[in-house]
Amino acid sequence: MRQTADYIGTSYGSVRLWTYGQRPAPVGWPSSVKFGGRVRYRASDLDDFVAHLGAAPAPPPPPAPAEPRRPRGRPRKLAPTPAAAGGEGGAA
Numbered sequence: 216m217r218q219t220a221d222y223i224g225t226s227y228g229s230v231r232l233w234t235y236g237q238r239p240a241p242v243g244w245p246s247s248v249k250f251g252g253r254v255r256y257r258a259s260d261l262d263d264f265v266a267h268l269g270a271a272p273a274p275p276p277p278p279a280p281a282e283p284r285r286p287r288g289r290p291r292k293l294a295p296t297p298a299a300a301g302g303e304g305g306a307a
Contacts, residue, residue, distance in 0.1 A: 219256050223265055243267050 216234060220227040232238035234247055234254055245260030 216254060219261065222258075222261055 216230045217227050220230045223230075229238070233240035233244055243264050245256055245264055247254045247256055249255070
C-alpha cells in the first residue's frame with residue numbers, strides 16, 4: 216500500500232483507511248486484489264483513478280428530511296381528568 220500511496224501522490228494512512236473501509240473512499244477508488252496476505256492494486260486501475268481525478272464530481276445527495284425533535288428530560292404527568300379522579304357517579 217505504500218507503493219500505491221507513492222504512485223498516486225497521497226499518504227499511506229489515507230490509502231489504508233480507504234482500503235479497509237474506515238473512511239469513505241473517493242469516487243472511482245479501485246477495488247483491491249489480495250495475493251496471500253498482501254493487498255495490491257492493479258496499475259491500470261490506479262491509472263484510471265488518477266486520470267479521472269480532474270473530472271467533475273458527482274452532485275451531493277439531497278439532505279435527509281429532519282425528524283421532529285422530542286422534548287428533553289422526563290415526560291410530565293398528565294393532569295387527572297374529573298372522571299378519572301374517582302368523583303361522583305359510582306355504584307353503591
